[in-house]
Amino acid sequence: MAPTPGLQIMQRSYLWQDGTVRSWLLTTDHKRIALLYMASITAFFVLGSFGAALIRLHLISPTGAILSDETYSRMFTMHGIVMVWLFLVPSIPVTLGNFLVPLMLGAKDLAFPRLNLISWYLFIMAGALVVYGLFRGGLETGWTFYTPLSTDYTQGRVLPVVAGVFLSGFSSIATGVNFIISIHQLRAPGLTWYRLPLMLWALYATSVIFVLATPVLSITLLLLAFEHFFHVGVFDPALGGDPLLFQHLFWFYSHPAVYIMILPGMGVVSEVVSTFCHKPVFGYRFVAWSSISIAAIGFLVWGHHMFVAGTSLYAAVVFSMLSFLVSVPSAIKVFNWLGTMHGGAIRLDAPMLYAMGFIGLFTVGGLTGLFLASLASDVHLTQTYFVVAHFHYIMVGGMVSAYFAGLHYWWPKITGRMYPEMWGRTAAALLFFGFNLTFFPQFILGYEGMPRRYATYPAQFQVLNVLSSAGASILALAYILPLIYFTWALFRGARATDNPWQATGLEWRISSPPPVENFITPPVVTHEAYDYAALDHPDAAPRAEAPHV
């Protein structure tokens, strides 16, 4: 695959070919858009983390240490909205996904490069609206906007924030459409569906959810605004509406949105585990189809957020059963990652440490999900800190670990520089320990009955809250470290080779950082995915049979 010397001179890295601000803001290059997104979501992540830091600091004292009840409520609302819609939902798809989908497909760009740029501008406008709402007073509704609290009983700036979330939905839909069509249409010759990297299967499943679920959120928010302006009774019982209808519609989007957040993380972990074990992913087809089945069953479990909300007994029983069912494909993935490690040649570089952190923390998050899918125990645990701990294990322990795994893993490809390995491993270990110290005590708090979203709490809960806040400070360090050493590595890191991890996949066959046009000569795929034998012995003839299922 190495280009001839003549071609090498013509290659220019996408990063430095034209450094003007204008060339960045008007770029249709998926790689540059990925970096625009990366900078934006990092800014939102810092904002959301700032909210979390204030919350944890406040909760050191049972009477509340630093904030008024009102500011506290606005802080956790801000934290939730910013983290969910401006960080977690876009995170891996728009950064690593944007960068990698065309490279993994062997394509020059996504199917609709301009739509890709528009999606970024929509996202920035959405972010601006949300930030405007938050800084011009904020709102105290929680990220869930439950009616009638969000319509009749708040003085906060609900409308600009809702408009922002509404716009961000269109950004998601644009990205989803782009990925689906690219994966269908732009696969290189020989790149069959079962030869796709598992990251692409995961992103494909994610994109399907983007396209099918997000419109429901848009409609719901539109109805909310409609009710506000025209007093049409939709959700407000005082106008003849039904507040539970809002919850149904909201969770019809927001539960699948959980899988929007976690599926790309699973894709990253599949890539990283395979590379750092130098072994094909165990049970490739099972892992691939488990992504699709998570996306499909994920649409049928929204009712488990409403077991105590006043829905019918029969609905609760059915939703409970489906919720157990949706966790089976996740369990399959975990077992297959362990199977991949078995018999491999394991290297414990930072991406692998993050990936193993993901597997462990995601398993805890998944298992505690069973406590909440079980009807009788959900009644006791829901709306308490148990739920807070549970979804942070999935969102932070799982998703953020996977995002960091992917960032470290593809950093040499994205920037052409290596990050400092020792610092990477240190940050991965800090994340794991800081995270557990922050959120494990919250499981116990939840069992003891401490409700979530409380600005003050009975003194008996203080010890565990202080532990949790102490963990949060370690967690903060684990976030700040990569910010520093990645910035340093961008200018001072060692030059990366084209394939520093001996990984398979088309993205590792081109230079680091990639040239503007990705592939000088269009690649032809002749091997299965994760065919390390072909990588290690490039002269040997391709094997006739598939090396794995």
Added chain:
Amino acid sequence: MNWLPEASAHASRVDILLAGLLLISLAVLGLVFGLMMLNIIRFRVGSRVPVSAETVAHKSWRFEIGWTATTLAVFFALFVWAARLYVLGFQPPPGAIQIYVTGKQWMWKVQYPGGQREINALHVPLGRPVQLLLTSEDVIHDFSIPVLRIKHDVLPGRYQSLWFIATQAGAFRFYCTQFCGIGHSRMTGTLIVLTPTDYANWLGRTPASGSLATKGEALFIHNGCSGCHVSQPYAPDADDTSRAPSMVGLYGSEITGADGQHIRVDNAFLHDAILHIGPAHGQAAGYATRMPSYRGVLGEEDLAALIAYLQTLSPSRSSGMGVSAVSARKGN
């Protein structure tokens, strides 16, 4: 920190379920972390443990089907266990004491059948079934009693029900657990479980402005209900039910709606009918006049009193009938 007490039989059963879930989780976690560690020790590059030539690649589908089937079986067993407890645990026994609890930003108002009222405190007798009829005057709240392992959302404009038999005397906290605005964390209170004698004493000691039903009777006349709905002492033509159905014997009975559906008349039904006008439930067929909506006229406390009065017009049907009827309609 004191461990959370179990103040009812249901609480103990939920704790056993939680212990089961915890054991299974610990086993799975041990397996996942154990295998991860073993793999690292044996297969790390530079590991001194010799690697034998074993590979499992070719028979992997057997592993896949094995662990998928095992996971499914374990999950299904857990589902049945928890769902059974939920369904059985929410079938209320007959003869429960009905206490009305109204949530309001940011307090809990409690009304007893004897007319006693209090705020952010709930007195109940030991060993007797108690049914809470929950509603809200503004946003959605949630009434949560951790020592009993129960909670339920409290919605504006309709009744939800919770029931329990407390088996441990003492004072325990209850909370609002659905975010309801900036005063959310102050919307807590104390559940006081008293022995039956202490409870009777407490009821006697607490001033009551007439029983709930007496207050409801006054409202029934004052708001003109008695003008249309025949109620023996106040209707001159005791048998004239041409304008509206009689209230005598109505509570606890089954009526037929316009679509032929059988509807049990219970607290939640009466609450809805008064606020949302009868025809919403399709039972007004045959009456010339429509009942006006009392939304905005009657507050939640008035409604509780009115319904308590209507119950006294069906003396043969104990309040326990209403309990099961509520559960059948609202699903808990």
